[in-house]
Every structure is written in structure tokens, then in C-alpha cells.
Amino acid sequence: MITDLSQWTARPTPTSAPMAGRHVAIVPFDRADHQGPLWEAFGGIATNDLLYHFGWPRMEEATDLGAIIADMNAHRGFVTCVFTAPDTGLVMGMASYMRIDEKNGVCEVGCVAHGAPMARSPAATEAHHLMARRVFDELGYRRYEWKLNNANEPSHRAARRLGFTFEGVFRQLEVKPYGNRDTAWYSMLDREWPVVRRAMEAWLDPANFDADGAQRRGLKQIRDDLYENGS
Template sequence: MSHNRINDLGQPVGLPVGGSFPRPRPPHAPLEGRLVRLEPLTPSHAAGLYEAFAEDTLGRNWTYLPRGPFADLADAEHWAAEAAQSTDPLFFAICTPEGTPLGFCSYLRIDPANGVIEVGNIHFAPRLQKQAAATEAMYLMMSRAFDELGYRRYEWKCDALNTPSRRAAQRLGFKYEGTFRQAVIVKGRNRDTAWFSIIDEEWPTVKARLEAWLAPENFAEDGTQRAALGSLG
């Protein structure tokens, strides 16, 4: 499929964009899945998140995040109070269907005029890591952006040295676009930022693959997957 055309001056230019812009901003409303529920983050989630993250006794999961680990419950409550007031990033608590918080994530760099949105500030407690619920949480965020809000581009960025995050992006269907060198300073350290994206024309294939993997029949009674996500196309 061609992504450009030749104008009357003989120059290659981008194709016209259909649809209406700006797109709606994402609502701060729950996202319901079979395995997980994403709730607008509030200070009431702080205690549960603090408890869940405390299982990471060495703080390894905080290394590439802009802050943390939480020093104590009061620190977690202060962070949650600030995060709850933010509109960009727009934070969600990742909870079990019963309401136990096991992580958080956000939409950020929200650009309705261009139909571009990023997912980031992703932090899974040990109990959520490498679980189908974590994949479903990311699927729900994608689905809202593309299916509900009509965004054209969905981004994932991470420290270029964060190998688990890079692998997660590619497993979910993001395409690597390149690395911005010396992009930011995080915790006093240089960060080269790796960029990944999914665009709207790719979303139907990505969506079908994720839904096939998340389907109940893909999991045995003990919860093990029958087909790996990478084997589904």
C-alpha cells in the first residue's frame, strides 16, 4: 500500500487523512476485562499498590521508572493523590476483578489534534507480571484508543536498556521505530529512548491476535497457555 502520492508540482506528499479531528480525549472511566479491571487511579488505591509493590523487595521493577520505590505508605499516598489529579498522564489502577490493585499505567502525550496517544508509566507488581491479566490490561488500553476514540497512532517508549519493556512491546504487536539518543535524564542518569508504535491500519491484525491469545479456550485448567502469543501470527 502506498503511503504517498505525487502532487501537481511533481513532489511526493503524504496521503490525505480522513475522519474528523481533533479526536476525543480519553475518558477517565473504567475498562472492564475478563481477568482485570482498570479503574481511574485515586488515593484509595495507594495502600493496595504499596502492599503489592512491596513484594518486589529489591526494587528491581522501579529501576527504569521516573520515581520510586515508595519510601513508605505515606509516600505512596502522596504520589497517588498527585497522580489522581493529573490529566496527562491519565493514570489507571490495574486491579483484579474483585478490586485488588496490582499495578498502574497511563495514557500520556495525548495529542487529539493528530490522533496520537502513548501508553506509559507501566508498573506491574510481581503477582501481575507475566500473567494473562497484564496482557489484557494493555489490550484494553489499546482498544479504547483505537476502537472507542479513533486514534491513528498508539505509542510505547522505554529506556533503550530496558530489555523486558522492549520485548513486551514487540510481543504485544508494536513495531520498533528507532532510538532517540540522550533523550532525557531520569534519576540523574542518561536515557536513550526506544520508540515503538502501532498505527490504525495495523490494529485489526494486532487486535485479532491478542483476542485469540486471551480467549479462555487458549488456557488449560492450570492457567498455562496452549498457544504462545508469538505463534498466532
């Protein structure tokens, strides 16, 4: 497919400026404010298990977590977003814009971690909806990536559910504390985003949930229906 990019210009860098939804409020990472609450949201010392596939050094306390995230923001180009509850400010999780390539309009969402307060909840879906909206709708990026340890099956499921497309596995890409890492690559393109966005919005609509909070239609089902109907 030939795409006319004669008018293309480099895109602005994504920021962690606040984003607000019904189920989640996104704020910039602040080490003093967030290292302790993130540590607690991730289960204290069990943070090491939750973040195992990141391949980070072992952490013993909240300051270790804060130091790693702060260093990645200061020296490795991470832009970390913290997920909080809109009504209480409770810290629930995080994700980062990373591997940002403004020239080509490409960036990755990575180091995704949902603590117990938001795991498998509307807040998790809405957080990724808001982050993708910033990349595509506000900044005009062409490609949004999700990469993961190929052994991390829950992350595979999350990427597929959210509408990312599997592209393949880079074998023996890195040496991590746990050993070899084969990295699976997923992407979402600007031309795919409109259907993905509509599906997310339809899934998040309160009418999609019954009185007990159970979904009436799954996110993938809604997206598949939109594609089938040519939307």
C-alpha cells in the same frame, strides 16, 4: 503512502473510566484508595526497584508513591488506570495514558507497572487489550506509543510481544536520577490494530489454555499466523 485526512477531526481525550474484562477490571486512579494497595502490590520498599527505569525520586512509603502519581495526573497530563482483580478488587498494577495529542490522534501508554499478582499473566495482556481498545475502537486514534529506557529489556520484550513496532532510540534524551536515559520508541498504528486485536482476543480465549493454565499458542505466534494468512 498517501492517506486522505481531509475529514480528520481532533479526537477526544482518553479517560480512565472503568473497563471490564475476564481477568482484570480497570478503574481510575484514586490516591486515597490506591496508593497503599499499589505500594503493596509492587513490593513495598521494593517499589523503587520495580519502577527504577521510570526515573522517579526514591520513595520511602506509600504516600510518596501516591503523591507522585497524583502530581502527574494533576500537572503532567497523565490519565492513570489501575488494574484490579474482577472478583476481589485486589489492586494488581497500573499504566497511564500520557503525552496525549488529541489534534493528531496520538497518545502513549506509559508508566506501566505489573505487580506480582498480575505479572506474566492473562490479566496483564487483557489490561493492555482494553486500554488499546479505548484508544483505537472507542476514540479513533491513529497512533499509540510505548516508550522506555533503552536499558529496560523486560519492557522491550513486553512491547514487542503486545504488537508494538520498534522505531529507534533517541540517544541521551534525558538526565534521570540513575544517570543518562536513552529512550527507545515503539508504536502501534490504527491500520495495524485490527490484527493485533484479533491476536490478543485469540490468545485470551480460554481454549488457548490447557487444564494447568499453560498457553497453547503464544501471542506473537498467533499474530504472525494472522499476518501470514492475510487476515
